[in-house]
Amino acid sequence: MQLLHSLCRVPAPAGNEAALTQFVLNYVHEHQASWEHRPEIVADDRFQDCILLVFGQPRTAIFAHLDSIxxxxxxxxxxxxxxxxxxxxxxxxxxxxxxxxxxxxxxxxxxxxxxxxxxxxxxxxxxxxxxYCDFRETVTTVQSCYLDNRLGVWNALRLCETLEHGIIAFSCWEEHGGGSVAYLAKFIYETYGVRQALISDITWVTEGVHAGQGCAISLRDSLIPRRAYVDRIRAIAAASGIAHQLEVEGSGGSDAKELQHAAAPWDWCFIGAPEDHVHTPNELVDKRDIESMLALYRVLMQEL
The missing domain is CATH 2.40.30.40 (Peptidase M42, domain 2)
Incomplete structure (x- = not known):
């Protein structure tokens, strides 16, 4: 959890993500030699403080927002x-x-x-x-400010260790209206022909989604993804045997909202660990759900 602790300590409120962008870039440069496959790193003024890591011949893009409240x-x-x-x-x-x-x-x-x-x-x-970051770890949980979405970023960076084909997109502004995913999605679609996505973000513990029972596959929030795509993901998840839960909400959103409104036929699905004490300094996540999230993403990026 040292990487997660370090990510939570870097301030990156929406609109001022530069410090975390630099942290992620430094991490990639320092660790990519040990990864099974090296990505193309796309990070320049065209994309402001966003980062794209492009592996092999990508079919699916993962979006993980860098910013916080x-x-x-x-x-x-x-x-x-x-x-x-x-x-x-x-x-x-x-x-x-x-x-x-x-x-x-x-x-x-x-x-x-x-x-x-x-x-x-x-x-x-x-x-x-x-x-203020007060990172607390027990045998079964982690607790800190900004697990939303430093945990989604952690998940994406851990995926890089074994990822052969795919795109990791680190976005900005998600917590305060979005804006960056629109131009990232346009570039990804036009450059690589990719039009299916997973949203590496953190959801809520609710009366229907419980801590410790696996990451949540969201069937809907304030937006509704295409059912055929979500059904493919559910089938892969079921066959994998990895613990997961199904989430149905009528509110909330993520980077997916800009994919839903894009002028391209993007499919998307939100998959993330549930947390308690949302948007407080004391966000709490069960380690079993973190393990489930990473394991499921690894399978999905191979099979989608």
Missing amino acids: GFTVRYGRQLVRIGGPQVEAGYRLVGQDSQGLVDCTLTVDNETGELGYAFHREIDRGTELTF
Whole structure:
């Protein structure tokens, strides 16, 4: 879990993913010699802070978003949400502005719900703040801020160790409206002819999806993937014997929303480990679901 711990510690709120982009690129350069197959690395100004790793003759693309939720300093001591973080007075927030490192406390007005911070000075407006990383590991679980979606990124990087054919797409802005997957999908489709995708992201523990019973294959959220494609995935998953669950939700979304709206015939399916305490500093995932997620992706990338 050392790689996951390191990923969770790198701040990358939506719109300011550069530090995590560089971390991932450094990791790829340092480790690709030990992988079974080396990818083409596509990372330049055309794709802003996104990264594509292209292996062999790809048939399927995996999308994993780099960014996280967080807060932007407004005026005075006000904060504005980045994405949809859960808020509770006393949460520890960290960042950096022109005056140095920031380590402050989230405040919530009891009457208005207005968000702010407690710190010994005013923080530069426009500064991004993220949850302080307190990574906790037990024999059966990991708990930290930003397992959504550092765990999806971890899954994608671990897949690179054995992947022969496929594309890994590390995207940006997913937590705050998206935008990057549109141009990534266009480039992938036009350059490689790939039009089927898996979304390496983290979902929720609910009354129907339980921790420790395997990763979730989502049949739908606020969007509905093409049933024929999802049925192919379900058949492969069933034949593999890998523990998994089926998820049905009426809300929520992911990088898939831009594939669904693309001007190309993209198929997609969200597959991810479920977590508890979503969008808090204390996101919690069962290790059995992490193992299931990686194992299922390995099989799917061979057979899809």
